[in-house]
């Protein structure tokens with residue numbers, strides 16, 4: 001009897017001479033670990049960002065949640081031909097998921113679908129990578145149960161213009177409710193639209209403003225998941241090495 005486990009590789013750690021331990025976001029939801037035998041023999045031809053089906057014999061499906069296998073099919077491999085900008089922004093989403101979604105807690109299919117869509121978008125896009133990640137964060141927050149209302153103030157319910165994203169309040173505060181609003185209305189509009197066709201609009205914002213928005217969104221998610229608010233290593237890497245137009 002064989003069981004097929006489909007998932008996205010979040011982390012690939014070499015283990016011993018020929019094996020590796022993989023943290024995998026499974027299609028059925030939740031993060032699992034897979035002990036992969038014979039990695040070197042097969043050339044180790046995939047890594048983080050690959051979508052894989054592992055064939056796991058039932059007797060090797062251990063109670064501790066670590067599945068052992070050496071049989072697999074690679075369905076997709078989102079390595080973007082080594083494009084540093086795309087790889088680092090891909091890893092921002094992975095790093096955030098590993099931080100806020102506990103191992104072996106089970107979960108929902110939506111997270112797998114969300115991450116796969118994000119990878120597909122990065123693969124075909126020549127546009128602004130910030131936007132892709134912003135949208136990912138907004139949808140991750142929604143998946144986690146902390147949906148960000150982009151239209152009205154969480155305090156008074158007025159329509160938002162220039163505003164402030166308050167993680168403590170769980171959303172945006174309007175100009176009347178917060179004295180130092182620093183989030184432009186145009187950014188709310190872009191996030192509400194959520195369509196991929198916004199490259200020209202993204203050029204309105206400076207690199208500094210894009211970094212600021214990204215860090216606020218990351219902090220919002222970390223705060224609501226009870227994690228220490230800190231910058232993602234992958235995002236620092238993205239800012240250091242990616243080309244900004």
Ligand SMILES: [Zn+2]
Pocket residue numbers: 153154155156157158173174175176177
């Ligand atoms: Zn208000």
